[in-house]
Amino acid sequence: MVTRTRFDDSECPVARSVDAIGDWWSLLIVRDAFDGSRRFGEFQRSLGVAKNILTARLRTLVAGGVLESVPASDGSAYREYVLTPKGEALFPVIVALRQWGEQNFFAPGEPHSELVDRRQGNRLRTLEVLSADGRPLNPDDTTVHKVSAQ
Amino acid sequence: MVTRTRFDDSECPVARSVDAIGDWWSLLIVRDAFDGSRRFGEFQRSLGVAKNILTARLRTLVAGGVLESVPASDGSAYREYVLTPKGEALFPVIVALRQWGEQNFFAPGEPHSELVDRRQGNRLRTLEVLSADGRPLNPDDTTVHKVSAQ
DNA sequence: CTTTCTTGGTAGCATGTTGCAACCGTTGTG
DNA sequence: CACAACGGTTGCAACATGCTACCAAGAAAG
Secondary structure, eight states, X not given: OOOOOOOTTOSOHHHHHHHHHOSTTHHXXXXXXXXXXXXXXXXXXXXXXXXXXXXXXXXHHHXXXXXXXXXXXXXXXXXXXXXXXXXXXXXXXXXHHHHHHHHHHOOTTOOXXXXXETTTOOBOOOOOOBOTTSOXXXXXXXXXXXXXXX | OOOOOOOTTOSOHHHHHHHXXXXXXXXXXXXXXXXXXXXXXXXXXXXXXXXXXXXXXXXXXHHTTSEEEEEOTTSSSOEEEEXXXXXXXXXXXXXXXHHHHHHHHOOTTXXXXXXXXXXXXXXXXXXXXXXXXXXXXXXXXXXXXXXXXX
């Protein structure tokens, strides 16, 4: 078989995450979910994705525990897709991607969407990787350990 | 044409980021780069990816300004791939994905690799999304604004 | 210097995945 | 009841992925 390579049994957490959400559409679906989209049609219009692809992605995300299919909140017979706690935990990932995009793919003054603190309308603080005692860490300040079975 | 949909002209920074690194291999290549891999063969052995795919991905990452091709550091005639500043700026993204994976895809006690503070060997602090004045923010505490051209 | 091994690819093929358009049953609306 | 909107499914063509074989340049051994 020539199936896509899977990383779901890797011992690296990054690999398992990528396996779950590392395709072109999944992260954007999750982004839209954070932004309030719930219905199939909302995702479809917002993303411009083909319906069969969206169907497949939603199914994978539900199977992976990122989204959950629940009865529609407006009382209609349709269903909605909402983030599970596991899906909500992707918030820092989305914010990190957003900040990286803002800082590297937009000319100064170029229009873009922006995530703001709802209470005050301010931009968010830039994410920082911190040590256990709160020092900011650069990539060079870190190293990868193997944690064996206990 | 039935080419892959591109997001590089989206006004959403998340979409542009996904366009640059949102495929199955790119993020893992970047992860390995953070972990010290520099040579074609290192990436290939570490990832188990087909060489033609790796060639294509490295080329895209170099074209996208995430990696840079430089003369080998050991004086040989080969070349190496190192992170640019733009690539290094992906550090919070990788850390966020790693923490999400650790917390959601591993049973307690299951072996996994772990990123630690080099100086003290401790685990890192969990990434937090903060408001401008330092309050921790949940997804519901934020909203998306449009910033028009200035 | 010549043989051999390593490195870093390319080429071709089979299969999988994506995008598109057409279609369709169910649900909501006038 | 008629008609539109919703949420898909199906079939097809094009593209991407994975695999294997191959290959040229560089390094290493003798």
